Amino acid sequence: MKRIFGILFYLAFTFTGFSQSYFEDGLSSEWHKGRRAELRKLMSPNSVAVFFNNPVKNRTNDVDFIYHPNTNFFYLTGFREPNAVLVIFSEIREVNGRSSDELIFLQNRDPRAEMWNGKRLGIEGMMSELGFEDAMLNSEFGTKSGINLEDFDKILTFSLSENIEESSVNQPLIQMVNEFKVASAYPNKQDEVSAQVYKMIKNSDLKTSDKVVQMLKRYERQYPDFMEDPLISSYMNAESPEKRMLVKDGIPEQKLDISALGEMMAELREIKTPEEIVLLKKAVKISAVGQVEVMKAAKIGMTEREIQGVHEFIYKRYGAEELGYPSIVGGGNNGCILHYIENNKRNLTDRLLLMDLGAEWRGYTADVTRTIPISGKFNEEEKAIYELVYQAQEAGIAISKPGTTFQQIDAAGRKIIDEGLANLGIIKRGASHSYFPHGTSHHIGLDVHDPGTSNPLQIGMVFTIEPGIYIPEGSDCDKKWWGIAVRIEDDILITEKGSVNLSGDAPRTVAGIEEMMRLPSVLEEWVLPEID
Structure with missing residues (x-):
């Protein structure tokens, strides 16, 4: 014993x-x-x-x-x-x-x-x-x-x-x-936010101190106890830029730095080497095949978990060692939850299905999203919203080249979505709204949200373009739009000739998706026994 x-x-x-x-x-x-x-x-x-x-x-x-x-x-x-x-x-x-x-x-x-x-x-x-x-x-x-x-x-x-x-x-x-x-001599209380703030203050000068104060005020709203630091409060409350410089000069030189190394690694990792690009391409290809095979296999009555399983089976079938992040499979209104990972809705009905998944291949992760009609055909409202998102993504892809910024890609897509939502009567023209609540692009690599700098696009960067529209039930618009959620996300590589859509194997037009969904699935003959 x-x-x-x-x-x-x-x-x-x-x-x-x-x-x-x-x-x-x-x-x-x-x-x-x-x-x-x-x-x-x-x-x-x-x-x-x-x-x-x-x-x-x-x-x-x-x-x-x-x-x-x-x-x-x-x-x-x-x-x-x-x-x-x-x-x-x-x-x-x-x-x-x-x-x-x-x-x-x-x-x-x-x-x-x-x-x-x-x-x-x-x-x-x-x-x-x-x-x-x-x-x-x-x-x-x-x-x-x-x-x-x-x-x-x-x-x-x-x-x-x-x-x-x-x-x-x-x-x-x-x-x-x-x-x-x-x-x-690591201090008892040390975190990245305080380290970044001290660095901002230390790097400020007479011309930039006003902007630093504005930034600190935003930090203060996010972190209520921010002003308890006497040096930060003295800097923010100083009567003039000259007096702020006196406060700045009182910051002791610190041997320990917990912010600079992260900046260095972000600079290194945002430009992918040829070896990394090979691995990323494989991860993206596998993820795109998963989207294609689910388009063929999707049927009314399936569950979100079943759809998730098809994707992940394909990843493993190709030898991918892991998922890059928890799989997001949202039917109908669940698609309006940006990071919905429960995937527990049963009996998917005649609504849209949003699928955001990525395979990890030798440490590198893809990030590919497709939105499909579970019935195989978009209805009029779904098609209208989908076309807006597609046009927004196309606008972002069209300007993706060395020198373009993420902000420009985002602005190009938002302009189309804002005008389109107004034309459809979902928002008033020029009004702010929450139907597109996230950014349009982020780097991918070893992390699905890989670190990067604010640098414009350069050759060797791999990033996403993922506009979306989400209209939850109860929204302030006609009920016919409720529960429609569309996101299209592709992984883009910047080359000397411009941009390459690495996930383009997965259809992303209305016609392309509907055509793919009419094709037979290799899983149709795979019938499992009923279990009570």
Whole structure:
């Protein structure tokens, strides 16, 4: 009996959702090494960047969610295990008697843990498979590592959570984070917002201080306790730009910086390399095939969950390892919920079906949305709304080229939607409305909302164009429009010749969708037994 309880106790602390998954057709160790070299070019002299990989997150009881590495960490290393830290030096340094410009800390090999959760690389595997020349066990992080943070002019990292989920699996990470906070003099209260605000104030001058104050007032509305910081309140309440500069000069120089590293990574990641584009194209192609096959298979009476299952089956059939984000499948009024992921509506009727899904391929995620009539044919009102969204998207795609901004793409689509809604009598001409409540574009890559800067479009950027119109039941318009939700989202690559729609294989015109929905589905012969 003691032995049984011992096994159960062991399982309770080892049934975690992570295992290694390295692909021959993924990114190479040389590619990741090159990315680390590019980051060093952005770092200031005598600085150090510290990246912690994600913690393991509990799903319920003794079951954890499938592990997903921090995307910045993966971008720089290709490593997919928890309890790891990457340290990058701006220049080569002497560490433990070796000259190096980087060091990675990772968990040790453990035959018992690997039996349950998959092989760990260990130090030898890290060197042979991922190309690191200097690796240490995570138990050696801190004072044992030979790294003295006091020797650096700048310490770069991200905002570190004070609430990493307590578990035996996460204990090494918690220990490393705590040691780093002590060594870096990490303040008890530090977050990205305050760091950004201090940076704005520090970078302000006589000409820009008025704009900074306006920005701070917006922050104040969002964060009620914002003015409790005496330096921020003094800056905002200063009587003149000259007096604001006196306040600014009182900001002490800080060695620790939790905002600059995020800006550097956003700059690196917004331009995709040829290797990344290959992976993104595959993720998008798979996602487009999912949309096509669902168009063929969709029938009145199906459930949202069933539609979701068809998409995800196709992803897995092609070998995609994961979903890029929770699948959104909304029938009728559910489509008006922008991030609707319950997908529990049964017996889909003669209404529109909005499907926003993306496959993850070797870490890179697509983001493709199509809206179809579950009956196979748009009615008059649905067609009118759909055509507006399609025209708005076409306007955005038409101007997508090097030099265009996301704001210009958004404005082009909104102009068409606003005029169209007024022509249909849904809004008064020139009136504001909430029928198009989200932005039109965002970068995609390792994250579905990949980091980026405010730079205009450049060759190598991959992003979405996704206008939408959502008219929930109870809206202030004719009832015939209620419950209509349309979003069309495609993934766009900027090249020297202009833009390429990577998800164009999935029809997006009214005629193209209706024609596709008339074709037979490969799933029609797949009949499962009835279950009471």
